[in-house]
Amino acid sequence: MSRVLIIGAGGVGGVVAQKCAQVPEVFSEIVLASRTIEKCEKIKSRIDRTIDIATVNADDVNELVDLIEVASPDLIINAALPYQDLSIMEACLATGVDYLDTANYEPRDEAKFCYGWQWDYHNRFRERGIMALLGCGFDPGVTNAFCARAQKHIFDDIEEIEIMDCNGGDHGHPFATNFNPEINIREVTAPGRYYEDGRWIEVDPLSVSKTFDFPGIGPRDMYLMYHEEMESLAKNIPGVRKMKFWMTFSGEYLTHLRVLENVGMTRIDPVLYNGVEIVPLKFLKALLPEPASLGKSYEGKTCIGCLINGKRDGKARKYYIYNLCDHARAYEEVGAQAVHYTTGVPAMIGAMMILTGVWRGKGVFNVEEFDPDPFMEKLNDYGLPWTEEFLE
Ligand code: NDP
DSSP states (O other): OEEEEEEOOSHHHHHHHHHHHTOTTTEEEEEEEESOHHHHHHHHHTOSSOOEEEEOOTTOHHHHHHHHHHHOOSEEEEOSOGGGHHHHHHHHHHHTOEEEESSOOOOTTSOOOOSHHHHTTHHHHHHHTOEEEEOOBTTTBHHHHHHHHIIIIIOSEEEEEEEEEEEOOBOSOSSOOSSOHHHHHHHHTSOEEEEETTEEEEEOTTOOEEEEEETTTEEEEEEEEOOTHHHHHHHHSTTOOEEEEEEEOOHHHHHHHHHHHHTTTTOOSOEEETTEEEOHHHHHHHHSOOGGGGGGGOBSEEEEEEEEEEEETTEEEEEEEEEEEEHHHHHHHHSOOHHHHHHHHHHHHHHHHHHTTSSOOSEEEEGGGSOHHHHHHHHHHTTOOEEEEEEO
């Protein structure tokens, strides 16, 4: 019986709150806090249990500490934005509460995301006797658990990991992002980076692509990007030689993005307009559809998984493990599209692992550092079943 504090009432936060509410035997009390109380109220109205809601500015450590002291949670699930990761971790240290998030810290003024800032908290969390679980969404999150499973059960030696994220769905808008537009566009327009023999190799944004035939979806063009789970997998999967992350984009999405970039709308530095400073990307966010609103008309599926090469008993193996998630079914269950669903469900399950004592530690951890089996069993139970197969 535990009390959880969820911070952030966007698309992901809404799924996390509803999925936690489905498991009262673990999450006996739920508090949902965010910047805009109306968003918390809307989520609360979808839940047929009593939950508490609150307003908080999660950039402000003192405000967070006050809220934590009143709410007195056993765990905080950070479903706000990467900008808030460090302030929430500071508040966890001040109050001695465990922490979980789905995306690594990113400073506002630089489109750079890496685990370094959060890994630096390891000793302080260890000394305080609490734990932080980083990146427990789908990618990162489930993809890390897929790799841990491959390491534990499938291979003696993993040579290459390719993480492939396909959204085969259609939301009916000419251009929209599937999660927070600011974070999404910063990520997509950053240089690509892959791992080879202990080195990171950088390429121009979206300059490398290939086609893959996704199960249940069909062939799609996918583009090489840098993604945070490769950083922790390079550290935690011993011997891995090569890693790439691929994401699919439609021609229409890429054309819109190119035009927006060319005219300066994706800039994150302030520009002066009529005597007022505005950040073009923030302004663009205000014009685009809210990702949480896309679910209603979304059709099709997402397919996210890992294609892994390596050896078992001296013989070469090619292994593919993935989940297929249907946008319309996710919407029917929790009123959210599949990208939010595939992020929120693993966050709830990670929280369950911590609160039931299945995954425990003192310090800062990534998903692949824990036993993947109990986590993956719960994915099957709570709406994200996975499939594994050996390719030729
Ligand atoms: P949204 O923009 O829909 O939601 C973010 C929420 O956080 C909003 O309710 C927002 O409030 C709130 N928030 C923002 N700043 C503050 C603040 N200072 N104090 C309090 N609340 C704040 O984003 P998403 O739900 O789409 O994404 C949430 C997170 O999930 C992101 O970090 C994203 O990177 C991550 N993610 C992870 C994935 C994975 O697989 N690992 C995949 C997809 C997303 P307000 O409404 O007032 O702005």
